[in-house]
Amino acid sequence: MIARLTTTIAAVAIAAGAWSFAFSGTAKAAGPAIEYPQHDWSFSGPFGTYDRGALQRGFQVYKNICSGCHALSYVAYRNLEDLGYNEDEIKAIASEAFVTDGPNDDGEMFERPAIPADQFASPFPNEQAARAANGGAYPPDLSLIVKARPDGANYVRSLLLGYVEPPADFNLMPGMNYNAYYPGHQIAMAQPLWGDDVTYADGTEATIEQQAEDLTTFLAWASEPEMEERKRAGVMTILFLLVFTGLLYATKRKIWSDVH
């Protein structure tokens, strides 16, 4: 019995190992060849949560620097409640933006200040307009950017900090910028962060690293706003299942005790 159990456990372990090995191959094959510096995020790990200060600072960076070109269209102003803003603050933030509504009774579309129920106003009406204003390049919507790249949070942070001098023999095309972490190293986006680009409301020193970390935390939240609730529910679920499965095992032993 013990021997059989050991064999079974060994077989499961081997299968699991082989499987995760096979799968690690998948991730690598689909991922880039560039390794990103690994940062210690407030939201990593099974108990990680978004640092509220970083979220608010990151939102400030997004609003002042990124939102001129990059949309965040899956996020609504009301979602900013997650960042720790109250209803009045959210109303004030929303009202700074204008959205197109309508048609009104005259059949005309009109502009009005945004309300908390609106999704973030996009900087361009469509992709063509965005390309026309950006030398043909399309600044992607950032709502899912952290989820849509392998190792997304580290990728975004690395990219923001990756504007360095190109190697001497690197052939940079006109209008492009060198980035150590962008696939192919040629990126249309000019260096967005330099340090002290914003004055943080909470007095934190706005170094380039600080801004990159805050902005990435904000974008990670934008990609996975449910993450904290998900992990909380996960801890409860797993604890429940461990106890419940333990009871099932005890019951199984009891019921099977008369089988020989």
Place this chain on the structure above:
Amino acid sequence: MAASFSNPVVRWIDHRLPVFTFMHHELHEYPTPKNLSYWWNFGSLAGIALVIMIVSGITLAMHYTPHVDYAFDSVERIMRDVNYGWLIRYIHMNGASFFFIVVYIHIFRGLYFGSYKAPREILWMLGVVILLLMMATAFMGYVLPWGQMSFWGATVITNLFSAIPLVGEDIVIWLWGGFAVDNATLNRFFSLHFLLPFVIVGVVVLHIVALHRFGSNNPLGIDVKGPKDQIPFHPYYTIKDAFGLGVFLIFFSAFIFFAPNYLGHPDNYIPANPLVTPAHIVPEWYFLPFYAILRAVPDKLGGVLLMFGAIAVLFILPWLDRSPVRSGQFRPIFKIFFWILVIDVVALTWLGAKPAEGWYVVGTQIATVYYFAHFLVILPLLSVFETPKPLPKSISEPVLGSGGGFAAATAAPREKA
């Protein structure tokens, strides 16, 4: 014949419509070999996984919009605005992977213990039909979020049919409902993705009918010799399956709550764009061994035929392995080749994720040849040349036998041989 029920209402109904007798017969007193190991948990687990997929899938369908302009947005709406929508979607997404894990273990269990042999050939073949239907369903489901991998996966896989001589191109246009993967394709995939799970339910019912005809195979692979080899399904296997379900749910939850996108591909969070091809188009992990076999042949038609052949060979497996001994426990050489096959399939999975270049191509070709050789050459030869170990007389004997398990059984004559 009819079981006696104490509840008068149940008795009244059962007299006219014997559903309670039926359930009592098939789920309660159903005699089951008493020596089933935990490898036998994966059948009922697969059934539960199917139910989980149908329930979560129907809920998702209430909020999903099958249109190229709205599909991606509607999925994001489910993730962000529908109450617990993220949970339902992550259950469904990871549920697909776990359904395949469970079914693959279930299949390898059948391969090792010879569950495909007489009189269970049709049971086995129905299982292969279920696998095929699952693959079609999973493929079409992956297209629905309309991300980059959805679109390009659909394009690559539907294009395989163009390899069919003469009518291939026309078939592809017919599948697409147009001249490219587009709204018509998305709509029909949604329709079929909703339909096929219920077809699977139908085949599962047949699978269970066939199973209950002769009952479960068992780790010894010998027939039950009478009531002392058997125990009723309830409560013995209901509680054992419930415990197995608990273990399964712990692993499943770990993925849903803590690594929901680990098994997916980041590119599928980029909306589908017919003008931008992803650097690597990689199918979901559970298709990788077949994807590897597809790419092993430089010729498109040959690759497609070989890929379908990899499943077709399972259909005729009961007639390829002619050894009268079912269980791998009593087949010393078969046992070794079984584990080589497991390694070979894992290797194919790994190679399927690699770009088709350099030694990966050669490796894939070797692994593919070995896969077919296992079924078409090794198993038929083993049936002739392998000398199996002596089989125990009955299921009860090795369990009851004094002096440690199989020692008493070695003297017993081989069954059937």
